[in-house]
Amino acid sequence: MSAEKVSAAALEAGAEKPAKPRVRDRIFDTACELFYRHGIRAVGVDAIATEAGTNKMSFYRSFPSKDDLVVEYLREQERDYFEWWDGAVGALEGDPRAQIEALFQAQVDVVMESDCRGCALGNAAVEMPNGDNAVSQVVRGYKREVRERLRNLARAANARDADQLGDALLLLMEGAYFTRLAFPCVNGPMAALMPAVRALLDAHQAR
Template sequence: MSKKLPDEAPGAAPRVRDRIFQTARELFYRQGIRAVGVDAIACEAGTNKMSFYRSFASKDELVAECLRAQVGEFWLRWDAMLAPHAGDARAQIEAVFASAAAKSCSENDCGCPLSNAAVELREAEHPGHEVIREYKRELRRRLRELARETGAADWQVLGDGLLLLLEGSNSTRLTFGGRGSPLSSAPELVRALLAVYAPAGRRKR
């Protein structure tokens, strides 16, 4: 059995790999993926490049891992948002947008990490690309499913409309920020879309 290292003991400080990972997530989100290099990550994490490359094969692989963690956390929040409204797709849709609008009121908010990454990562072969694509496809699928459950006849169109509204309004968080973001109007716009595509009383088909 290998000897347990000091930083693996109960109550010890985070391991070097964990420090690098958490530091990178914060720096990528606040400063941008391209603006942050391996040296900056290692320095901020209190380590060095040698330890970085012992922990991660490359910066690109670290980026992909950070994005996967973000996706996992988002779906946990998604489930928590929908759970109080089980069986009521309209209320679940409204809850998603109400949560997004509330988040836009934070002055520290830097927009959607996945959308930000999609803008920065231009190389098609970058490992983060597939993470982003899978996330966006799943988001579309879930919104379309919620739209179908409202009983909307054109639920595919409604679902895509919700996706466009969520994605578009999220992008304004970077330019407007805080309480001035147009995202704060999204819940009202969602209710208007639902009134057109899924009038109250229409049954699920």
């Protein structure tokens, strides 16, 4: 076989093999999975490094501290969440009531998944004490944004008291995530979510 053919065959074989993820990416992906499944406080650096197939030295070369990793995890969860939100309501631009209903129906669909452990940032809020640390700031900023988005949708729907409706919807949204952890989806309180959303909308739009 000529050198050119050998080289081409080697390149073709190499193209079939997926590139190995960088150590930092492996640590981050592993941490995201462990944090969501077991909680932030329950998962230490040793566990993350071991599960990622590396060691603490590599961990600290990739992240200055566990808190830095947690902040990055929460930031990614926040980005993913708002991408999901925009996808749920985007096709219904101009019909705010339909957007609200679509958003909550999308939440039902997510919560009904067997591996759903609720809202990652909401779970972090339960675990993290109130304070001015970076983790708490990310969580509070995220929750403020969710609240404002719901209030804006309520205003667009011409609710009599948009702020009150937005806050009531927020309570339903938060409650649905946490209820999922304690009750089965099929015959648990989640079954009442969409009727409750529609009843709230009707009450705030009645003249």
